[in-house]
Amino acid sequence: MAMIEVGFERQNFHPLKRKSALLLKLIAVVFAVLLFCEFLIYYLVIFQCNWPEVKTTAYDGEQASREPVLKAMFLADTHLLGEFLGHWLDKLRREWQMERAFQTALWLLQPEVVFILGDVFDEGKWSTPEAWADDVERFQKMFRHPSHVQLKVVAGNHDIGFHYEMNTYKVERFEKVFSSERLFSWKGINFVMVNSVALNGDGCGICSEAEAELIEVSHRLNCSREARGSRRCGPGPLLPVSAPVLLQHYPLYRRSDANCSGDDAAPPEERDIPFKENYDVLSREASQKLLWWLQPRLVLSGHTHSACEVHHGGRVPELSVPSFSWRNRNNPSFIMGSITPTDYALSKCYLPREDVVLVIYCGAVGFLVVLTLSHLGLLASPFLSGLNLLRKRKTR
Numbered sequence: 001m002a003m004i005e006v007g008f009e010r011q012n013f014h015p016l017k018r019k020s021a022l023l024l025k026l027i028a029v030v031f032a033v034l035l036f037c038e039f040l041i042y043y044l045v046i047f048q049c050n051w052p053e054v055k056t057t058a059y060d061g062e063q064a065s066r067e068p069v070l071k072a073m074f075l076a077d078t079h080l081l082g083e084f085l086g087h088w089l090d091k092l093r094r095e096w097q098m099e100r101a102f103q104t105a106l107w108l109l110q111p112e113v114v115f116i117l118g119d120v121f122d123e124g125k126w127s128t129p130e131a132w133a134d135d136v137e138r139f140q141k142m143f144r145h146p147s148h149v150q151l152k153v154v155a156g157n158h159d160i161g162f163h164y165e166m167n168t169y170k171v172e173r174f175e176k177v178f179s180s181e182r183l184f185s186w187k188g189i190n191f192v193m194v195n196s197v198a199l200n201g202d203g204c205g206i207c208s209e210a211e212a213e214l215i216e217v218s219h220r221l222n223c224s225r226e227a228r229g230s231r232r233c234g235p236g237p238l239l240p241v242s243a244p245v246l247l248q249h250y251p252l253y254r255r256s257d258a259n260c261s262g263d264d265a266a267p268p269e270e271r272d273i274p275f276k277e278n279y280d281v282l283s284r285e286a287s288q289k290l291l292w293w294l295q296p297r298l299v300l301s302g303h304t305h306s307a308c309e310v311h312h313g314g315r316v317p318e319l320s321v322p323s324f325s326w327r328n329r330n331n332p333s334f335i336m337g338s339i340t341p342t343d344y345a346l347s348k349c350y351l352p353r354e355d356v357v358l359v360i361y362c363g364a365v366g367f368l369v370v371l372t373l374s375h376l377g378l379l380a381s382p383f384l385s386g387l388n389l390l391r392k393r394k395t396r
Contacts, residue, residue: 022375026368033364038096041352042104049109049349054338067340068187073111075102075334076249076302077323079158080139082123083131086327094327099142101324101332101351106145109336109349113186114149117302117321118156118196118249124174125161136177150186153178154193156249156303163200163207163278171195171206183217188240188341190224192217192294196250196301199286200278211289218293242341246296249303251320252312253277253287260308264322264331264350280304291316298344305329307348319346326354 056067078098081091105111121127121135145151155178160170184191198210223233225241257271265271277283280303282290290296291312299318305328308320323329333350 018375022372025371025375029364029368029371033360037357037360039100041357042100043108045352046101046104046108046349049105049336050347051109051336052338052345052347054340054345055343056340067342070113070187070189070337070339071109071111072337072339073105073109073114073334074117074247074300074321074337075114075324076117076321077119077156077305077325077328078116078139079119079122079323079325079327080135080142081327082121082127082135084123084126086122090327094325095138095142097326097351097354098324102143105334105349106149111149111336114143114145114151115191115193115247115300116143116151116153117247117300118154119158119302120153120156120178122158124159125157125165125170132173152181152184152191152193152247154247154249155195155197157197160195160197163197163202163204166197166206168206171198182213183220183239185240188242189339190221190239190242190244192221192244192246192296194246194248194290196248196282196286199250199282199290201283201285214290214293221294240341243297244294245339245344246290246294246299248282248290248299248301251281251301251303251308252290252299252310252318253281253284254308254310257304257306257308259310260306260320262307264307264329264333264348266304266306266308287312300335307333324351330354 051071054069056069080095106114120139124132124135127135143151155171155174160166160174182193184193192214194214195210198204198206200207219233220239221244224239225243254275256274257266260266260271275281278286281287296316299312299316300321301318302321302323304320305323306320307322310318312318319335321335322331322333324332324334326332331350331353333348336347336349338345
């Protein structure tokens with residue numbers, strides 16, 4: 001009788017042991033795939049990015065001097081979803097992707113300053129005060145950074161509304177969080193940050209104020225490079241003698257993206273679609289004013305969600321920065337800039353592709369199904385099948 005009971009217990013023990021082993025294998029595979037797709041892949045991809053080399057020796061007559069290099073990151077169109085648009089899973093997935101990408105880039109690349117070129121939020125143009133506060137809190141969590149890293153943000157149409165939606169309340173609400181700073185100088189480099197939504201040119205109050213600010217910035221830049229010591233410049237401190245880098249959300253005027261190319265340019269079927277002034281790009285007049293007033297050496301913009309490089313007047317390069325979010329692109333990226341007072345070099349750093357991550361997940365699901373069926377005896381284990389085939393060959 002005792003022997004019968006022991007045999008019965010052993011029969012029950014083996015199926016239980018097999019189920020436990022299966023469960024442990026499933027948990028291990030799921031954990032490994034999640035760890036890779038949600039954490040490690042960002043390190044693997046961004047680790048391949050390097051700061052571009054830039055000439056650091058400047059000559060003043062016959063004397064050579066070494067210029068400091070500023071490491072700057074430029075990204076655009078994060079579009080944090082609000083309370084009305086987008087599914088909660090969409091919000092969770094895309095915001096996690098941007099948070100991991102940004103935090104990984106900060107840790108690996110160690111930039112000194114990060115610029116976000118507008119459309120930080122998706123629904124800032126109509127969000128309630130409560131929804132705005134929630135969006136800002138999520139943004140500050142996602143894009144948290146050490147105190148020695150500066151974060152600068154320019155306004156986009158989704159942050160304060162298109163020109164016909166924009167009002168003083170929305171502009172002040174945005175500037176209360178991100179500052180109303182128009183001119184930022186560091187390491188002898190001048191950056192001009194423009195509220196391009198306000199450059200409609202119709203004489204509205206916000207537009208007139210924005211133009212007056214830019215004229216003042218232009219005056220200060222001219223004093224620094226053309227009339228040092230002149231009485232008309234006043235007694236205040238002069239800016240560094242360096243042509244500025246212009247940062248804004250809307251691109252300067254161009255007819256279309258027809259001349260844009262690359263993996264992250266607009267799709268071929270969209271490149272020949274004409275742009276609307278003051279909607280897709282700035283107007284001709286506003287673009288000419290900015291180039292005349294500020295005389296920038298480089299322009300960086302966002303808004304189109306796609307990459308493009310153009311030259312204005314044959315000499316001023318503009319780079320449209322693609323979106324940083326999977327919601328707008330399968331292959332998001334950001335720009336890395338090594339900048340000195342007299343020179344600069346730019347390179348692009350791609351983030352993990354969303355389709356690659358989805359393929360890995362689909363492959364993992366298929367593997368888990370095969371593993372489960374094999375353990376249940378519903379599918380012959382590939383390893384055992386190969387082993388049995390090898391044994392049959394040896395016995396021949």
